[in-house]
Amino acid sequence: MKKILEVKDLEISFDTYAGKVQAIRNVSFDLHEGETLAIVGESGSGKSVTTRSIMGLLAGNANIENGQILFNGSDIVMKSEKELQKMRGKEIAMIFQDPMTSLDPTMPIGKQVAESLIKHTKVSKKDAMAQALELLNLVGIPNAEKRLKNYPHQFSGGQRQRIVIAVALICYPQVLIADEPTTALDVTIQAQILELLKDIQKKINSSIIFITHDLGVVANVADRVAVMYAGKIIEIGTAREIFYNPQHPYTWGLLGSMPTLENNGERLYAIPGSPPDLLQPPVGDAFYPRNEFAMQIDAEQQPPFFDVSPTHKAATWLLAPQAPKVTPPEEIQIRWKKFRENAFED
Numbered sequence: 001m002k003k004i005l006e007v008k009d010l011e012i013s014f015d016t017y018a019g020k021v022q023a024i025r026n027v028s029f030d031l032h033e034g035e036t037l038a039i040v041g042e043s044g045s046g047k048s049v050t051t052r053s054i055m056g057l058l059a060g061n062a063n064i065e066n067g068q069i070l071f072n073g074s075d076i077v078m079k080s081e082k083e084l085q086k087m088r089g090k091e092i093a094m095i096f097q098d099p100m101t102s103l104d105p106t107m108p109i110g111k112q113v114a115e116s117l118i119k120h121t122k123v124s125k126k127d128a129m130a131q132a133l134e135l136l137n138l139v140g141i142p143n144a145e146k147r148l149k150n151y152p153h154q155f156s157g158g159q160r161q162r163i164v165i166a167v168a169l170i171c172y173p174q175v176l177i178a179d180e181p182t183t184a185l186d187v188t189i190q191a192q193i194l195e196l197l198k199d200i201q202k203k204i205n206s207s208i209i210f211i212t213h214d215l216g217v218v219a220n221v222a223d224r225v226a227v228m229y230a231g232k233i234i235e236i237g238t239a240r241e242i243f244y245n246p247q248h249p250y251t252w253g254l255l256g257s258m259p260t261l262e263n264n265g266e267r268l269y270a271i272p273g274s275p276p277d278l279l280q281p282p283v284g285d286a287f288y289p290r291n292e293f294a295m296q297i298d299a300e301q302q303p304p305f306f307d308v309s310p311t312h313k314a315a316t317w318l319l320a321p322q323a324p325k326v327t328p329p330e331e332i333q334i335r336w337k338k339f340r341e342n343a344f345e346d
């Protein structure tokens, strides 16, 4: 499959009063045409910063210290703001978490959906509005034709998120980035929105980067999953590889901490401890203090990636040839088996 996006050795820091925060530490991954890549990881692991850098939308105190973001072969990092504006919304579009802040409360929704088309292409206003209507129908806004002149507050939360999706899709972007697009919604609506994204992807063959801290929602949506911890990708593989054969103890913990249908109301497992302070990134493996299987080398050196399969790799010293063979704790294994049974449709 064709690579549409190649992120190579990306390092991003932020200047803060307390010092430099090393938010993204040597991140590399590819995105192929038509695929859905999920990025998962705890709060603060660097999911949003990574994807905002792809949109050229980093905060003013950010520094891209190193790396390339190749989009169809040309480097986004080197693009001027003018070039970025041409790309944003047209070739790469983003859906944010909160539909209320991504919609303009003072503009009717038809106009909002059509806006990006009018900005980026030579289409007439009338044609743009017709396409907006088509897309609003596609994303499932009832009576869309009669509601083009309505304002965002006249729609429910789930409908607003559908409108946000229509805004993002109007130019048929090659890459769609969805940053926690459903967290603000209740579970049934979440599932509907995810189905919708999958359907639309089939129709327009865009590639999707889907960010979430909930592994459950990605099981049926993602082709591949990248797990981030403390500014790094620590494991990446196909969804099946990550759910059925995870290798990094952090991924074990994440899978173990997912709620399953059966343990509704039951105490949830949580990975003990908290992530490191990225003002002073650790010399060794960032997961070392929370890793019950840690070895001396974890304190001293960052692990390289070890290949598990041609499509699966993980950065943990547990995969070094000389490491002892360890298995995840039984409590966690039981939880993730249950979770898997519920999460995958087949």
Ligand SMILES: Nc1ncnc2c1ncn2[C@@H]1O[C@H](COP(=O)(O)OP(=O)(O)OP(=O)(O)O)[C@@H](O)[C@H]1O
Pocket (backbone or CB within 6 Å): 014, 015, 016, 021, 023, 041, 042, 043, 044, 045, 046, 047, 048, 049, 050, 059, 061, 213, 278
């Ligand atoms: N403008 C900024 N100034 C300073 N630090 C920042 C800034 N933006 C992000 N960071 C830091 O970069 C790190 C990564 O943040 P990011 O928003 O990517 O996390 P995330 O994985 O998206 O988390 P969440 O799940 O909570 O959205 C965090 O340590 C965060 O505090």
Ligand SMILES: [Mg+2]
Pocket (backbone or CB within 6 Å): 047, 048, 049, 179
């Ligand atoms: Mg985020």
